[in-house]
Amino acid sequence: MTTFDNLKRDFSEGRVDRRDFIRQATAMGMAAAIPAGIVAQEARATEPKRGGLFRSAVRGGATSDSIDGAALLDTHNIMTSWTCRNNLTEVAPDGSIVGELAESWEASADAATWVFTLRNGVEFHNGKSLDADDVIFSINHHRGVDSTSGGSGAVASIDSIEADGKDKVVFNLSGGSADFPFLMADYHLTIVPDGTDAAGWESGIGTGPYILTAWEPGIRSAGTRNPNYFKEGRPYFDECETLNVGDTTARMTSLRTGEVDAMEEPELKGVDLLAEIPGLGVKEVGGTKHFTFPMHTDVAPFDNNDVRLALKYAVDREAILNTILRGHGYLGNDHPIGASQRYFAADLPIREYDPDKAKHHLKQAGLDGLTIPLHAADIYAGGMDSAIVFSESAAAAGITLEIVREPIDGYWSNVWMQKPFSVCYWGGRPTADGMFSTAYAA
DSSP: OOHHHHHHHHHHTTSSOHHHHHHHHHHTTOGGGSOHHHHHHHHHHHSOOSOSEEEEEEOOOOTTOOOOGGGOOSHHHHHHHHHHOOOSEEEOTTSOEEESSEEEEEEOTTSOEEEEEEOTTOBOTTSOBOOHHHHHHHHHTTOSTTOOOTTTTTTTTEEEEEESSSSEEEEEESSOOTTHHHHTTOTTOOOOOTTOOHHHHHHTOSSSSEEEEEEETTTEEEEEEOTTOSSTTOOSSSEEEEEEOOOHHHHHHHHHTTSOSEESSOOGGGHHHHHTSTTOOOOOOOOOOEEEOOBOTTSTTTTSHHHHHHHHHHOOHHHHHHHTSTTSSOOOOSSSOOTTSTTOOTTSOOOOOOHHHHHHHHHHTTOSOEEEEEEEOOSSTTHHHHHHHHHHHHHTTTEEEEEEEOOSTTHHHHTTTTSSBBOEEEOOOSSHHHHHHHHTOO
16 A cells, blocks of 8 residues: 555545645645545635535435425435425524515514515526415415324414415414414425425425435435525535435544535534544534423323323433533423523423432332333434433333334334334424424424
């Protein structure tokens, strides 16, 4: 093996950063042999310019995935959907709500009627101009008593929708909702042309920044710049590619070696190593993502509140925070509203790990002990380990959690909302009303 081969190996394994690779290769007289991608990555760090290909590695994809807005479940198909489609509104980085396809909106005094005015000159990828009928069709796609859409909760308060000309949409609600514009930013509620069928949904036709050129469920998606995009100066890149990489270590390796430009959800024990790589930025910010262990409360033994309380006292939250999240988070408190949100209950005492209280509630339920399966997978970095930590802490309370390892592929179809007790997470929503409407409204 040549010295240059050794250098390439050291770079691929992370022992040499991009800058040192280029410097040493040039000193060897091997500049012409430096892979173009490496040079480009270094150049982007010093002389940014428009164009090029942006590659990202995310998780959450499955071969059964769809980009029908009603069927969006996890990062890979959600991200693919948003590369080619838009909503009426979007949440700004500061948490406020701003218009996307809607230019403005106004409400009646009781906030039960909302009128959205659409932007002029917006076109779908097939050349059709956006109008009110497209919005009505797209939102109605999630409505109805038989709807199986994941966005049905966000539109449950809508009694009727009507057009007021080509550029205005009137929403009549069952009651006042000050947060209604936030609900229209829900990732399920993307806008497609009126009459879009199943094949149309999968084609990716929308108004978004990229025109879909490839969609391989559970594998990858790709797009090219939309030359008629309504957001001036965007998108930044000529092309985008989103890869589904379920294994956390593989995602981190892809980022470290320059195979991708960004990744979702690093393994937290390796974050410090990523931060040491020149040209890579690691920034920790607060958010609304939270991890849960949902129970089917209409199925025994979870239909007994004392059993549920026993499990709540039997989980060592501090252990999960410290061993799984490595301190990159804070303790939840059996509700989905986080510290970054307006109505966070900061004065509500945290439920502490207490095996004795757990045993008390089991006794109240008429049980001396409890053995139940807990279905889990690495649907987030540390998902399986979270279940194991839970089982270890629950054992002290006389509760045996039998961990059932499930495949990641198909988890959201075959386990979540199918098995009585499982590992889960939520990305959260920008408002309390949005979170409760989406996940907890009966």
